[in-house]
Each structure stands twice: as C-alpha cells, then as structure tokens.
Amino acid sequence: MSSRTKVWFSENGALVALVVLAVALSLLSSDFLSVSNLLNVGVQAAVTAILAFGATFVIITAGIDLSVGSVAALSAITLAYLSTTSGLPWPLATVIALAVGVVCGLANAALIAYGKLPPSSRPWPCSASPGASRWSSPRAARSPCPTRSPTSATPSAATCPSR
Template structure:
C-alpha cells in the first residue's frame, strides 16, 4: 500500500515536469530526428548557423514574453525593429551623428513606440491587438518615409555585430544570450517582473493588491520596444544595411516562439528560457527542412501546423487547470 501511495505521489510530479519541459523534449527529439535524416545537420558550422538564424526571432520573442505574460500581445515588434534600424542608419549616415549616439536614438525610438502602445492599452483602453496593429502600420510607414523606400548602409562599427568573434563564434548569438539573461533577470529578480505575472494572472486582483497596473504596462511595452530595437539593429548588421521592409512577419514568429516555449496566451505564465527554446525549435525546424530540400511552400505549412499545435496545447493546459 505504501508503494502504491508513493507511485501516486510521483506521477503528478512527473506530469508536471513533462508539462514544464515539453518544449525542451520537443527540441531534443527534433534535433535527434534531423541528425538521423541529414548528415550535415549535426555539425558545428550548421549549429552555429541555427543560432544565428534564431537570434533575431529570440530577441524579439524575449520582449514579447513580457507582454504575453501580462495577458497582452504585441504585433508591432517587427515593424518597430525595422524603424529602429532605419533610425540608426539614417541618423549616422545622413545626419552625421556618431554611431554610439545614433544607437541610443534607435533604442529610444523602440522604447517610444512601446510607450505609445502601452498608453493606448492602459489609458486609451484599446485592446492590445488593435493598439499594436495600429503601431505596426505606423512604424512600418515611418520606416518607409525616413528611408524613402530604399536600404540605408549601416555604420561600419555597428555592422560588426553581424560578424564573428575570433572568426568562429557569431556575435548575434552572443547578443541573443545577453538579452536572454536580461529577460530572465527582469522576470525573476525585479518588482516589474513579479507584477507582470500578477497582472496576467488576475489584473483586478493585482490592482487591489496595490500594483500600479497602468504604470507596469508602460514598463512592459517599453521593454518590448527596447528588445525590438536591439533585434532590428542585429538584423540590419547581418544584412549590412537597414531595410524598411526588414523583419516583416517576424512578430508572428516571436509570438509563436513564446507560446511554443510554454507561455500562455491568457497571461500569467512564461519564462525566458522557454522562449529561447521556442525560438530554437523554429530555427532548427526551418534549417532542417532546408537541408532536406523541402519546398519553401511546404515549410510554411509545417511551421503553421507547429504553431497551431502549440496554441492547442496551451488551450488544453488552461482547461486542465495547469
């Protein structure tokens, strides 16, 4: 009888671990499967390439994690990334501003876009979907206006972000790791991080407990904008130019990475590590399908199915009360 009791006590723990680490298990299975299907997959060069491919999406997704944990959504991160990169290149190339100051201006643009989103949501009472969709159009339009629809060359010092350290380790991967650490610290070690979880869990209860909900939403969306600006600079550095149409559709990949990583679209749940794993799953999947010479059209189908399954699993988790 004692043994049965112990077994019953272990089962919920095992189920909990599986639920919390399901994305990690999925990544491991995916890596093993692609290693068996393609001899070129499990090589150092290709794995570093996967990291580079995941970098921009992961950085965007870290910022989106903050918003999704509060129960919101940010559809503007791809456009804000493009606008921030265009701002950096334009202020440095056309206005002659030193690149460190131009970088700060680009970061300020990303934060400013986030603050506008937050103001529309927190004070204008617009649904996050509508507010950030409007910002998507505004930011993309401004990127086209400033650049006049043409790419702008990035400053040489900034373009080194697309290079490698010692000719081996890609800088975008290092930036991704750094931003992941920042996201984890914000979520786990700061008052704002704890407030995000509280707001996502129950906004009214958070307000009654003394949390300044509107102020914390300003912080949340500002962080999302800042991470988008960093992602835009990294992407432009890889391309050696800021392009007004860059990062188009990346907002969907960012949201997908957050959900695949175990966050809940209803809010109150999510981790930086899970988001990183979600971004890696998308990058590994795309890389593996390319190595297997799968048509780009079918790749879109596969990615869509993966996203649908991730959202379905999130829905099932919420229904089961996990």
C-alpha cells in the same frame, strides 16, 4: 507504454523531437555541433528570441500587442538610416535606435494603460511609423507609388490603386 509515459511524451513532444533531430544531424554532419555553427545559429535567432521573450510577458498578462513588429521595424529603419545616410557612428546610431524603440513602446503602453485602448487594437503612434518612413525615402520619392508589393519591385494594383 504506460499512461504516465504517454502523458510525458504528449507534454514534451517538441523537446523530444528537437533532441532526436539534433542527434540525427550531429551524426550526419560533423559541422553541425561545431562552435562556429552554434554561434551562427545563436546570432540568427537572437532578435526573434528577444521579441518572443517580450511577447511572452504580454501574453501572460492577457494582452496581445500587435505593434511589436512595427516598433522593431521602425528601430531597424532608424538604425539603418542613421548609420548609413546620415553618417553617424554605429554605436551612437544604435543608442538612438534603441531610444526610438523605447519611446514607441512607452507611448503604446501609455495608450493601453491610461487611455484604456485594448492592446489588440494595434496602437497607432508607432504602428504607422514604418509605413510613413516609405514616403520619406529617396527611392519612394522618385516612384509614382511608394507602396510596393512585398514580392515585386513594381507597384501592384492592390497597393497602388489608380486614381
């Protein structure tokens, strides 16, 4: 193999592996390249792709904003609460949830740009909000310890220290 070919494979190895995997799976299963399966994969990957697209610009500008996940969680919690508990129609709840995400993003951006806060410090206005929402949920109000272990339905010693 020539050095040029080795360089090409080293730079495009992930793409080659993806193509090989897609060909192998399409030969092994007739459902793999079906329209319904491709739509299902696209729907499942949409949120991650949108967040990754935004994070790409953050990384390119030499900033690592750690609040993206928290803002996405806050928007999701807002949408779920407004569309189920408060009974708002889902289109209105979606618009409000998007507005909450935009406001949090702008607040974080203002702190980073004008407050000279480093982006890696995880700006506080929206990073703490999903944690604060646990305190306002009806289930958390009945619990002696609103913070629960992510893998268990019962409070853990790490997340609910004795007082």
